[in-house]
Amino acid sequence: MNLRNSLVVYRKELRDMLRDKRTIRSMAVMPLVAFPLLFLIIGYVGATFSGEAKTEIAPVMIRGGGDSPKILAALHHLSGIRVVPYRDDATEEVSDKKIRAVVDIPPGFDAAIGSGQPKKISIGYFENNDKSEEAESKLEKFFDKYRDQVVSAELTARGLPPNLIDPFTVKSKNVAPPSKVGAALFGGWIPYLIIIFSFTGATYPAMDLTAGEKERGTMETILSSPVSRTDIVMGKFLTVVTASVVTAILSLISMGASFAWAKPKLMAAAHATFQMSIEPSTVAVVVVMLLPLAILFASALLAVSLLAKSFREAQTYVGPMSFIVIAPAIIGAFPGVELNWKTALVPILNTSLVSKEIIGGSYPWLYIAAIFGMTCLYAGIAIGCAVRMFNREDVLFRT
Amino acid sequence: MIEARELSKIFRDKKRGEIRAVDRVSFTCTPGEIYGLLGANGAGKTTTLRMLATILSPTSGTAIVAGYDVVREPEKVRANIGFLSTATALYDRLTAFETVEYFGQLYGLDARIIEQRADELFKALDMEDFRDRRCAKLSTGMKQKVSIARTLIHNPSVMIFDEPTIGLDVMAARSIIDFIRQCRNRGKTVIFSTHVMTEVEKLCDRIGIIHGGQLRAEGTLEEMRDRYRKESLEEVFVEVSGDGQ
Numbered sequence: 001m002n003l004r005n006s007l008v009v010y011r012k013e014l015r016d017m018l019r020d021k022r023t024i025r026s027m028a029v030m031p032l033v034a035f036p037l038l039f040l041i042i043g044y045v046g047a048t049f050s051g052e053a054k055t056e057i058a059p060v061m062i063r064g065g066g067d068s069p070k071i072l073a074a075l076h077h078l079s080g081i082r083v084v085p086y087r088d089d090a091t092e093e094v095s096d097k098k099i100r101a102v103v104d105i106p107p108g109f110d111a112a113i114g115s116g117q118p119k120k121i122s123i124g125y126f127e128n129n130d131k132s133e134e135a136e137s138k139l140e141k142f143f144d145k146y147r148d149q150v151v152s153a154e155l156t157a158r159g160l161p162p163n164l165i166d167p168f169t170v171k172s173k174n175v176a177p178p179s180k181v182g183a184a185l186f187g188g189w190i191p192y193l194i195i196i197f198s199f200t201g202a203t204y205p206a207m208d209l210t211a212g213e214k215e216r217g218t219m220e221t222i223l224s225s226p227v228s229r230t231d232i233v234m235g236k237f238l239t240v241v242t243a244s245v246v247t248a249i250l251s252l253i254s255m256g257a258s259f260a261w262a263k264p265k266l267m268a269a270a271h272a273t274f275q276m277s278i279e280p281s282t283v284a285v286v287v288v289m290l291l292p293l294a295i296l297f298a299s300a301l302l303a304v305s306l307l308a309k310s311f312r313e314a315q316t317y318v319g320p321m322s323f324i325v326i327a328p329a330i331i332g333a334f335p336g337v338e339l340n341w342k343t344a345l346v347p348i349l350n351t352s353l354v355s356k357e358i359i360g361g362s363y364p365w366l367y368i369a370a371i372f373g374m375t376c377l378y379a380g381i382a383i384g385c386a387v388r389m390f391n392r393e394d395v396l397f398r399t
Numbered sequence: 400m401i402e403a404r405e406l407s408k409i410f411r412d413k414k415r416g417e418i419r420a421v422d423r424v425s426f427t428c429t430p431g432e433i434y435g436l437l438g439a440n441g442a443g444k445t446t447t448l449r450m451l452a453t454i455l456s457p458t459s460g461t462a463i464v465a466g467y468d469v470v471r472e473p474e475k476v477r478a479n480i481g482f483l484s485t486a487t488a489l490y491d492r493l494t495a496f497e498t499v500e501y502f503g504q505l506y507g508l509d510a511r512i513i514e515q516r517a518d519e520l521f522k523a524l525d526m527e528d529f530r531d532r533r534c535a536k537l538s539t540g541m542k543q544k545v546s547i548a549r550t551l552i553h554n555p556s557v558m559i560f561d562e563p564t565i566g567l568d569v570m571a572a573r574s575i576i577d578f579i580r581q582c583r584n585r586g587k588t589v590i591f592s593t594h595v596m597t598e599v600e601k602l603c604d605r606i607g608i609i610h611g612g613q614l615r616a617e618g619t620l621e622e623m624r625d626r627y628r629k630e631s632l633e634e635v636f637v638e639v640s641g642d643g644q
Contacts, residue, residue, distance in 0.1 A: 220454060227505050393455055
């Protein structure tokens with residue numbers, strides 16, 4: 001391989017690529033404008049709905065309780081809920097989201113409390129519906145507190161200390177730094193997005209520089225020059241890697257900036273607190289981890305696109321490839337999926353998981369080294385395949 | 400100088416099996432001579448020229464082009480030839496000058512020499528008006544001139560033209576024919592493939608008729624007419640190509 005020749009090809013391809021509106025769209029406009037916008041809209045809408053659930057005065061029906069005025073009165077005074085007249089189709093009303101919950105008070109509830117006979121209250125709600133779950137949570141807390149008050153009054157009436165039933169308390173508290181808690185929850189999505197952007201950034205140039213060139217008839221022109229085919233494909237490969245890395249970095253910067261700008265607004269809308277801070281050095285390590293992955297994407301995309309005679313045909317080959325990339329990347333983003341020696345063997349998933357660890361503040365150096373080395377190996381094999389394909393006449397001159 | 404020695408090319412196709420596109424083709428073309436390779440579509444002209452230009456490698460046989468072996472020294476061969484065909488398109492997003500400059504760099508020329516050679520070529524081919532215009536915006540004739548400048552930037556001793564006038568209008572085709580003639584006048588070795596008889600009659604010093612991958616007949620125009628006792632090259636071509644069908 002002659003580096004000078006590859007750099008001549010690289011410079012030309014880069015100039016050509018930067019003049020192509022479609023490449024600029026996929027490399028810069030998408031990550032800088034469209035995706036952050038999408039992310040903000042989805043985030044803002046989600047946060048608004050979540051905030052609405054917390055602030056809503058939930059309509060609730062009460063079945064029974066006619067002989068228990070005390071509990072009924074307490075429920076009517078409970079803030080955050082609004083008792084609406086009971087109807088026989090209360091359960092359907094919950095399912096139809098017309099009311100948030102229905103409370104069943106058994107007959108003789110007030111009297112049973114006085115006589116010490118246990119009674120069961122049930123709350124009907126809509127599982128996985130934010131507003132209904134929020135109402136259910138308020139009701140449950142209310143009944144817990146009401147029970148404590150009843151027990152405390154009973155103990156006092158019998159001359160016993162109110163804390164007799166509570167000889168000790170248990171309190172759980174988070175000891176991890178708030179930034180790590182944030183990273184554990186959302187840290188997986190950062191490598192996922194970088195992986196996706198790195199792949200999409202490489203896709204268009206890879207197809208354009210191979211199948212696109214065949215289609216436009218410029219492939220034979222470059223093949224008639226004295227530069228070896230290996231030098232040509234390496235020049236093209238460097239161009240695709242550049243597009244991939246630039247797209248990933250631009251998307252990272254744009255997402256970081258959008259998040260920093262939108263965070264206070266999102267948190268206020270969701271009535272939540274959330275901390276997440278990522279050091280620039282952490283980002284640098286993640287980018288280094290993703291570099292061999294960008295190389296792997298670039299060479300695999302080049303090798304696959306070379307098989308096609310036209311840009312359109314290349315799209316049909318590259319389409320299924322995106323599923324192969326997205327699936328492990330998305331699995332790695334889930335909070336429950338953790339890095340171990342089994343997951344460390346799976347390409348893309350391993351980089352996603354180790355990046356998640358790094359963002360979370362842990363540096364498992366053995367895994368980092370093994371995964372970096374493994375991805376470099378896969379990338380090397382993929383480069384070898386791309387070079388081999390470019391040296392095959394039946395691939396270059398497929399009719 | 401071009402010397403083809405028993406050049407053969409076999410393509411393997413899943414459906415059609417082995418296809419012998421070129422079958423033991425041998426001929427010689429000397430400096431200051433235009434050799435016309437005449438044949439119908441699919442006769443094996445393009446494959447032969449692609450092997451001479453080392454874009455394809457021969458299955459068997461070899462050729463010596465500009466003093467280098469196409470099998471053993473393909474990069475040296477390419478450094479000493481200019482290859483032009485309708486399949487060698489230009490980069491739409493590069494300007495005329497950038498295209499010529501790029502190929503100058505690929506041929507390993509210094510920036511100063513590229514600048515100097517490009518100036519000479521742009522003047523000689525009357526291209527100065529569209530020097531900085533992108534190729535996508537050029538007319539077919541202008542594009543052909545850029546292609547010519549691209550093939551000449553390194554001043555090759557051998558020129559290979561594969562049906563260079565196909566799809567061109569009369570004026571653009573005429574400028575290509577003039578250019579090929581100039582190459583011969585400058586002492587270059589020129590090989591030229593076509594299926595247009597008039598171009599061959601106007602230009603070629605010697606002719607080879609290729610059919611079914613084999614070189615069926617070779618000689619000057621006069622020799623061909625005498626050998627086959629025909630008035631025109633077209634009749635000779637039909638006689639030679641029809642033979643054995």
